[in-house]
Amino acid sequence: MDWYQTINEHIDLRSFSNLWFWIVLGVVWSTASYYVLGVPYDMVQRARRFGGDAAVDLEDMVRINVNRLIYIAQVSGLWVLGFTCFAFTSLGLLAIAYNVEFAQALMLLAFPLSLVGLLSLRTARVIQTEEASGERLHKRLMRHRLYTQIIGMISIFVTAMWGMYQNLTLGSLGG
Template identity: 35%
Template structure:
């Protein structure tokens, strides 16, 4: 028995039958649900039920501070967006063709892992675009408490959509992985 055999067995390319793939799926979706646009969930929860008066509630101000720090990271110029869209589409298409046309299990697993995150990234960009005007109006045209409450509601709705997407993605990946393991018991 060569010394490298246990290492190769640990790094087996069988995705759906490997515990490491499922650890990655679980960890990825757990990390994706902890923050929304970089803002912790407890900061958002504190600002949902802020009263409109008196203005300057600490929970509302904390949410607006977090948004003022994190939203600039989500700004994307047209050229960057087009480049990211083209490159991402190309890579996802290559993985899909390798996985489903050429029946490579690792590529299928990567498509099932990455495709929902692409959709979640698009939802994140959309949310950032909707929050930017709210942050700009906070304190000038709109009371800070009202702006924070509206932002928190939008972010809670986004979090629920992200949770639904994660449940659907994990369920579909698990179902597809189970069918794959039944149809390919020896990995080929």
């Protein structure tokens, strides 16, 4: 029984009172705001400051990632959309109708990330359409990063408020 209790302490499905959930939340949003369309932010800064080879490398990497995103959207976009809707419907039912805390935590993590995914696809299409390069490309990437950070801040705030509510409610119920 001691082995079972040890595992149960580390893999707890009560997410909002679990430190690991909050670590994952921070890492996910830190990573999402660091990689702008799959390009590390330091690469954008280096290209902006020094130009030359760094700017060429940035434009090549953005072009590769933009083409990849748009290709995936064109080839399997409807399948991805259908699967995503199925997953969110399932999570939503578990989170709301059945009040499963783990599903609530996943929903609060995955839904804003899906918004960032849609924003990435939109930004990729804009970059490809206007064939952005140089300063225009930098501005697009910086704006995308800013919007990602705003979505992340709102997401972390809402998740923290919901988590505190859940912990206070479950704590007062003795559960």
